[in-house]
Amino acid sequence: xxxxxxxxxxxxxxxxxxxxxxxxxxxxxxxxxxxxxxxxxxxxxxxxxxxxxxxxxxxxxxxxxxxxxxxxxxxxxxxxxxxxxxxxxxxxxxxxxxxxxxxxxxxxxxxxxxxxxxxxxxxxxxxxxxxxxxxxxxxxxxxxxxxxxxxxxxxxxxxxxxxxxxxxxxxxxxxxxxxxxxxxxxxxxxxxxxxxxxxxxxxxxxxxxxxxxxxxxxxxxxxxxxxxxxxxxxxx
Amino acid sequence: xxxxxxxxxxxxxxxxxxxxxxxxxxxxxxxxxxxxxxxxxxxxxxxxxxxxxxxxxxxxxxxxxxxxxxxxxxxxxxxxxxxxxxxxxxxxxxxxxxxxxxxxxxxxx
Numbered sequence: 001x002x003x004x005x006x007x008x009x010x011x012x013x014x015x016x017x018x019x020x021x022x023x024x025x026x027x028x029x030x031x032x033x034x035x036x037x038x039x040x041x042x043x044x045x046x047x048x049x050x051x052x053x054x055x056x057x058x059x060x061x062x063x064x065x066x067x068x069x070x071x072x073x074x075x076x077x078x079x080x081x082x083x084x085x086x087x088x089x090x091x092x093x094x095x096x097x098x099x100x101x102x103x104x105x106x107x108x109x110x111x112x113x114x115x116x117x118x119x120x121x122x123x124x125x126x127x128x129x130x131x132x133x134x135x136x137x138x139x140x141x142x143x144x145x146x147x148x149x150x151x152x153x154x155x156x157x158x159x160x161x162x163x164x165x166x167x168x169x170x171x172x173x174x175x176x177x178x179x180x181x182x183x184x185x186x187x188x189x190x191x192x193x194x195x196x197x198x199x200x201x202x203x204x205x206x207x208x209x210x211x212x213x214x215x216x217x218x219x220x221x222x223x224x225x226x227x228x229x230x231x232x233x234x235x236x
Numbered sequence: 237x238x239x240x241x242x243x244x245x246x247x248x249x250x251x252x253x254x255x256x257x258x259x260x261x262x263x264x265x266x267x268x269x270x271x272x273x274x275x276x277x278x279x280x281x282x283x284x285x286x287x288x289x290x291x292x293x294x295x296x297x298x299x300x301x302x303x304x305x306x307x308x309x310x311x312x313x314x315x316x317x318x319x320x321x322x323x324x325x326x327x328x329x330x331x332x333x334x335x336x337x338x339x340x341x342x343x344x345x
Contacts, residue, residue: 027244038310055299056309
């Protein structure tokens with residue numbers, strides 16, 4: 001009975017969606033409303049106004065930096081809620097040896113590769129200014145380093161290497177940087193988080209770079225922390 | 237209606253993905269599968285947004301001298317944000333599922 005109701009509902013929703021799709025402008029049309037109005041400004045003036053050749057970075061870090069601020073707050077609140085529900089793992093407590101010791105081949109390769117992974121994460125985060133990449137992408141690569149360390153060398157070793165005491169600084173870094181930069185722009189006499197308050201374009205690029213790096217560090221370390229919190233439960 | 241939909245096939249694909257995710261959320265008893273269903277619905281929305289921003293023959297939104305036509309960078313930026321928020325919602329849902337599982341098994345913490 002429930003299945004019947006759900007399928008009727010699905011067909012109804014599908015019909016309405018199909019009706020909406022049939023009225024939409026043809027995909028790839030340069031004159032459709034979404035492509036015509038705000039975008040021409042972003043494309044024509046983006047590099048001069050923001051200093052980023054990568055237009056996605058220009059939108060995230062300059063035109064719509066409010067959205068990014070709200071979003072990094074979402075990540076922070078998620079981490080806070082996870083800590084409130086499950087609690088932080090404790091460093092050095094209940095250290096149990098691995099059931100299977102890591103294969104020497106895998107661990108040696110990981111020891112050689114991990115510095116390159118971290119350098120690549122920072123490269124992607126910083127170079128997102130002028131090329132493909134950006135803060136979040138670099139942050140996810142950084143998170144993958146922390147996760148793969150826990151998978152190869154065991155959870156306890158990873159918690160000992162990256163204890164919560166060290167991670168907590170990075171988890172709050174980006175909201176802090178955004179607030180500080182925002183109030184700097186208020187003190188300079190413009191709106192909150194308006195990065196164009198100074199006439200020196202290098203200073204604006206410097207602020208954008210700081211925001212981008214803090215965004216990468218915070219999103220990466222927060223995602224890794226979420227993994228560590230969930231992994232703690234599995235062991236208990 | 238069908239003929240107009242065929243020129244916008246990517247929207248129809250995202251619609252079908254959305255309905256698959258909806259079905260998983262509504263019908264599957266397992267919490268993990270419901271979370272996977274929510275993720276499939278998110279993916280459908282991302283596909284839809286990226287499809288909206290497409291322009292025929294446009295280059296990727298990376299300003300290079302000599303290229304005039306770029307795809308719309310705005311939906312891509314919004315999808316980038318939605319991806320990170322999606323990670324947050326998925327993680328929170330998983331953590332709530334873990335806590336619920338613990339409560340049902342009578343474990344105390």
